[in-house]
Amino acid sequence: MVRKATAADAVRNRVNETMKPSPLRIHRPTTVDETLDLLAARGDTGKILAGGQSLVPVLNMRLAAPSDLFDITSVVGIDELEVSDADGSEEICVGASVTHRRVERSAEVTRTNPLLGEALRFVAHPAVRNRGTTVGSIAHADPNGEMPMVLALTGGRIEARSRRGERTLGAEELNIGPLETSLESDELITRAIFPALSAGSRTGFDELARRSGDYALAGVGMILDVDGETVTGLRCGFVSVTDVPDILDLGEAVSGARLSDASEVAATVAEAARDFIDPGGDIHASADYRRHLAGVIASRLFRRLCRSDGASGRGTAADSRGEDSPVVTTGDDTERRRA
Numbered sequence: 027m028v029r030k031a032t033a034a035d036a037v038r039n040r041v042n043e044t045m046k047p048s049p050l051r052i053h054r055p056t057t058v059d060e061t062l063d064l065l066a067a068r069g070d071t072g073k074i075l076a077g078g079q080s081l082v083p084v085l086n087m088r089l090a091a092p093s094d095l096f097d098i099t100s101v102v103g104i105d106e107l108e109v110s111d112a113d114g115s116e117e118i119c120v121g122a123s124v125t126h127r128r129v130e131r132s133a134e135v136t137r138t139n140p141l142l143g144e145a146l147r148f149v150a151h152p153a154v155r156n157r158g159t160t161v162g163s164i165a166h167a168d169p170n171g172e173m174p175m176v177l178a179l180t181g182g183r184i185e186a187r188s189r190r191g192e193r194t195l196g197a198e199e200l201n202i203g204p205l206e207t208s209l210e211s212d213e214l215i216t217r218a219i220f221p222a223l224s225a226g227s228r229t230g231f232d233e234l235a236r237r238s239g240d241y242a243l244a245g246v247g248m249i250l251d252v253d254g255e256t257v258t259g260l261r262c263g264f265v266s267v268t269d270v271p272d273i274l275d276l277g278e279a280v281s282g283a284r285l286s287d288a289s290e291v292a293a294t295v296a297e298a299a300r301d302f303i304d305p306g307g308d309i310h311a312s313a314d315y316r317r318h319l320a321g322v323i324a325s326r327l328f329r330r331l332c333r334s335d336g337a338s339g340r341g342t343a344a345d346s347r348g349e350d351s352p353v354v355t356t357g358d359d360t361e362r363r364r365a
Contacts, residue, residue, distance in 0.1 A: 076122060098122060116222035119217050120219075125160075126160055148233055149172055151238070164200075202270070224251065228249075260277060292325040299320050305320070
C-alpha cells in the first residue's frame with residue numbers, strides 16, 4: 027500500500043532542498059566533560075561550533091561537510107574573561123566562548139596587553155565581533171586572521187583538553203600551516219592565555235584592506251621595547267603575508283638606536299619586513315604589492331611608536347595615529363583608507 031504524502035513530508039522535503047550545509051547532526055553539550063565525550067566519539071568527522079563566523083560560511087559553501095557539529099555556546103565554565111596573576115606576572119585568560127567584543131571592550135585587557143585590543147578593532151565588523159570568539163579565531167588558524175598573529179607575537183599559549191588529558195601549546199607549536207593546527211580531533215581549546223606586556227613596551231597594529239571589514243592585503247603588529255630614549259628591542263608579526271604567524275625579531279638590528287632617529291631606523295625595519303615574508307598573490311593583490319605594503323606599514327608603525335610618549339608604560343599606535351597611517355579609525359569601527 028502506498029502511503030499518501032503529508033504536509034509534514036512537504037516541509038521536510040523543502041528543508042532538505044534548501045539547506046545550505048550538507049546534512050549533519052547538531053549537539054549542544056552543557057559541560058566540558060560532555061563535550062569531550064562527544065569529541066572522543068565523533069570528533070574525527072565533526073566540527074566545534076562557537077561563534078560560527080568562520081565555520082558557517084565554509085559549511086554553507088560546502089567546503090567542509092562534517093557529520094556533526096558540537097555547539098559549545100552553552101558549555102559552563104568556558105565563558106570567563108579575566109586577568110589573573112601567575113607567578114607574579116599578570117596574564118589575560120580568554121575562555122573558548124568569549125566573544126571578540128567582550129575582549130575588545132575590556133579595560134583590564136587594554137591595560138594589560140593593549141596590542142590585543144588594538145588588533146581586535148580590525149577584525150571584520152562589529153556584528154561579527156559580537157558573535158565571533160577569540161579562541162575560535164585562533165583555532166581556525168587563518169593566515170588572514172589577526173588573533174593567531176597576536177598570540178604568537180605576545181608569547182601567548184592555549185590550553186587544550188581531551189579525554190586523554192590536558193596540554194599547553196605555544197603559538198609556534200599550535201600553528202603548522204594555513205588553516206591547520208596540531209590539535210587532535212578529540213581536543214577542545216578551553217582557553218587562550220595572553221601574557222602582560224612589560225612596562226617599557228609600546229605596541230601597535232595596522233593593516234590595509236580594500237574595504238572596511240575585508241581581509242587585510244597586509245597587516246603588521248609590533249612591540250617596541252624602550253628604555254628612556256633608547257630602543258632596546260623590536261618584534262613584528264604579520265597578517266595575510268605569511269602561512270603561519272612567524273615572528274620577526276629585530277632586537278639586534280635596532281637595539282641602541284635613539285627614538286629621535288626613528289626615520290632612519292624605519293628604513294631598516296621596512297627592508298627587514300620585506301625580506302622576512304613570502305606572500306602569495308591572488309586576484310586582490312600581487313605578491314610584490316603585498317610585500318611592498320608590509321614594508322610601508324612596518325615603517326610607518328615603527329615611526330609612530332617612536333613618537334608616542336609611552337606615559338602609561340604600554341603605549342599603543344592608536345595614541346599617535348596620524349597622517350602617515352594607512353588607516354583611519356572612526357567611531358566603533360575601523361575604515362581602511364588609502365593614505
